Amino acid sequence: MRACALRWGRGGLSLRSGLLLLLIPPFLLALQLLVVGPRLPRVARAGVEEQEIAFSVISIEPERNSRQQESPSRRPGLKEEEEEVEVEDGEKREGARAYEDENEMHSRQLNCSRVLSPGQAQASQPPADSPHWLLCAEDWLLPAADRLCVAYSFSMDGGDAHFLKTVSGLGCEVHSFDPSNSNASGGHLGNSLASNHGDGGVVSQHKMWLEWRAPRKRKQKTRGNLGSVSQTLADIMAALGHHTVHFLYADLLSAEWRVFQNLIESGTLQSVHHLVATVHLQWAGFEVGGTNEEVLRYWFSVLLGLQASGLKLVHSSAGEGHSVLKQTVANGHSSYTLSWANTGR
Structure with missing residues (x-):
């Protein structure tokens, strides 16, 4: 019995490492597979099955009990030999389920015969190369010509220039949010969101950022302070x-x-027709914590939550770097820009 206990003590860390190795490949492969596949000549509008969203519960406390992280919970009367076998079987089942989820994600991709490419306001066939992002330009997914078109962009340092050019060319009312932009309007929410309302093709710039927490009273900050104002999308x-x-x-x-989780839980995502977003994998993210295994499960649950909300993937583009959760992964990337269209509205 003592030998088994020693074997379990020495193998605890390796089992955790093994579980991480089981989880990282399916997660990264799922993102790798999120690439525009063969284009279909026509796209039929698809319904979205209703699905209850359950986010993985993780700890965001600054300190955690390392012994609790590395040791699974014990059930009374369970021998160490039986417990070790059960843990290994559980890892295999978890890995198998991850691959099932990955295949399910790939099956929900939307193929578009006409797209809007970066900087282009005229729809065309999908380009041969892989641009940074694409918007699906099927007629039933675009706003009617006689209706107001609204576009929001949250980006710093002009990274959204091509997106702004595209939606401005469509005649949309465009609002760009950048807390680092010294030319944008400052102050509280009401003042900073008052300019250029209703002017199609004109970009209103706001020194604001996107919040995921519930609204709360904030002290007035100076105009030059980075991120002086932040509000939820709603x-x-x-x-x-x-x-x-x-x-x-x-x-x-x-x-x-965290912003995605807020959009899903609040139902705000139902009001967004097209979403182009970059996901970063170098570290867990703001207010996200836990073991690497828990972070991967949380990320994956968020991606599935986006799909369950009606979003279908149109295009994926890999970013630079190969660091995932501070580990170098040769076949993975540190970020991906994903383009979705909402088919559930």
Whole structure:
């Protein structure tokens, strides 16, 4: 019995490492598979099955009990030999389920015969190369010509220039949010969201950022302070008087995971027709914590939650670097820009 206990003590870390190795490949492969496949000549509007969203519960406390992280919970009367076998079987089942989820994700991809490419406001056939992002330009997915078109962009340092050019060319009312932009309007929410309302093709710039937490009272900050104002997407839409955002671009620098969760849980995602977003994998992300295994499960549950909300993937583009959760992964990338269209509205 003592020998078994020693074997389990020495093998605990290796089992955790083994589980991580089981989880990382399916997660990265799922993202690798999120690439536009063979184009179909026509796209039929698909319904979305209703699905209850359950996010993996993880700890975001600054300190955790390492002994609890590395040791599975014991059930009374369970021998160490039986427990070790059960843990190994559980790992295999978890890995198998991850591959099933990955295949399910790939099956929900949307193939478009006409797309909008970066910087282009005219729909065309999908390009031969792989651009940074694509918007599905099927007629039933685009706003009607006689209706207001609304576009939001959350990005820093001009990374959304091509997106702004595209949606401006469509005649959309465009709002660009960048807390680092010194030319954008500052102040509280009401003042900073008042300019250029209703002007198609004109970009209103706001020194604001996207929040995922519930609204709370914040002290007034100076104009030059980075991120002086932040609000949830629902609050921003309400302040602007918008019920729908037809095109939304988001590069949130690792805050996207919590923002996505907020959009799913609040139901705001139902009001977004097209979403182009970059997901970052170098580290867990803002206010996301836990073991690497828990972080991977959380990320994957968020991606499945986006799909269950009606979003179908149109295109995927890999970013630079090969660091995933601070580990070098040769066949993975540190970020991916994913383009979705909402088929469930």
